[in-house]
Amino acid sequence: MAKVEKFSGAYTAPITSKNGQILVIGHKNPDTDSIVGAIAAANLYKGRGYDVKPVAQGEPAPETQFVLEKFGLESPEVVTSVAGKDIFLVDYADLKQAPADFSEGNLCGIIDHHKMGDVSSNSPLECWIWPVGSSNTIIKVMHDFYGVEIPREIASAMLCAILSDTLIFNSPTTTPLDQKVVKELAEIAGIEDIEALGMEMFKAKSNLDASPKALLNRDFKDFEMGSKKIGIGQLELISEEMVTPELKQALVEEMNKAKAEGRDDVVLVLTDILKKGSRLLVVGDDSAEIAKVLGADSEMWMDGVLSRKKQIVPPLQKQFA
Numbered sequence: 001m002a003k004v005e006k007f008s009g010a011y012t013a014p015i016t017s018k019n020g021q022i023l024v025i026g027h028k029n030p031d032t033d034s035i036v037g038a039i040a041a042a043n044l045y046k047g048r049g050y051d052v053k054p055v056a057q058g059e060p061a062p063e064t065q066f067v068l069e070k071f072g073l074e075s076p077e078v079v080t081s082v083a084g085k086d087i088f089l090v091d092y093a094d095l096k097q098a099p100a101d102f103s104e105g106n107l108c109g110i111i112d113h114h115k116m117g118d119v120s121s122n123s124p125l126e127c128w129i130w131p132v133g134s135s136n137t138i139i140k141v142m143h144d145f146y147g148v149e150i151p152r153e154i155a156s157a158m159l160c161a162i163l164s165d166t167l168i169f170n171s172p173t174t175t176p177l178d179q180k181v182v183k184e185l186a187e188i189a190g191i192e193d194i195e196a197l198g199m200e201m202f203k204a205k206s207n208l209d210a211s212p213k214a215l216l217n218r219d220f221k222d223f224e225m226g227s228k229k230i231g232i233g234q235l236e237l238i239s240e241e242m243v244t245p246e247l248k249q250a251l252v253e254e255m256n257k258a259k260a261e262g263r264d265d266v267v268l269v270l271t272d273i274l275k276k277g278s279r280l281l282v283v284g285d286d287s288a289e290i291a292k293v294l295g296a297d298s299e300m301w302m303d304g305v306l307s308r309k310k311q312i313v314p315p316l317q318k319q320f321a
């Protein structure tokens with residue numbers, strides 16, 4: 001039998017860019033996975049010969065700022081319009097997370113690890129959507145597939161993005177591939193104590209020195225669930241006790257304002273990384289039902305609940321379908 005040659009990216013057809021420089025763009029309210037993902041994916045596409053630029057739909061949050069500064073990476077330019085542009089999406093595939101004029105752009109590819117979204121394209125596209133803990137895990141595998149090298153500073157930031165999305169491997173979204181890729185990235189980056197770097201990063205993330213409105217919006221996503229529109233925010237903290245009763249009250253006020261903007265319910269999940277659980281804040285017509293479905297106790301504590309994607313959104317979607 002003839003030997004089957006190992007398949008690699010060298011054999012795939014090139015992406016055709018009709019509109020000049022291709023933008024690599026993460027989701028709204030960008031997190032570390034989406035901003036570092038855009039930078040890392042741009043490195044990959046550049047390595048394959050494309051003229052690309054990483055951009056973001058907003059300024060980096062404190063955790064991302066920490067990562068970019070620590071490894072000397074530039075914060076991507078903020079871009080909120082993609083009309084007439086070729087684009088790659090990183091870390092999302094739904095219209096709600098995309099720029100408002102998304103449909104006037106030309107979608108060339110998607111790298112994501114969320115449930116399938118509702119974007120569509122006008123021509124065949126490159127899609128890498130895997131059920132792993134972080135988009136950066138996929139981007140590392142893509143570098144290997146296409147034979148593109150990862151510079152040390154980008155490898156360091158990618159490692160941080162995976163630790164961020166998987167809560168240092170504590171989130172139930174973590175897969176063995178995430179752990180393997182982090183080991184490989186640590187080797188490229190020369191990082192020895194992965195855990196210590198992760199904790200340093202989460203300390204930066206726990207920065208609550210911002211307005212209640214900015215805190216609610218830091219990692220906030222809207223979901224259509226049956227006939228309901230439910231906004232769900234999450235703050236990942238070293239300790240949920242950092243949120244004082246006064247701040248909690250101010251956050252609930254902001255949540256009520258967000259509800260008045262046309263949502264049925266607004267949820268804020270205060271995740272305690274060390275206690276491995278989350279405190280639930282919820283305002284809206286279905287608040288009692290939401291608390292029940294998510295298994296919150298009388299003090300609204302949800303033991304073992306760390307992941308919005310895996311432990312919050314699916315049960316609510318099922319309830320309100």
Ligand SMILES: [Mn+2]
Nearest residue numbers: 033091135165
């Ligand atoms: Mn992600």
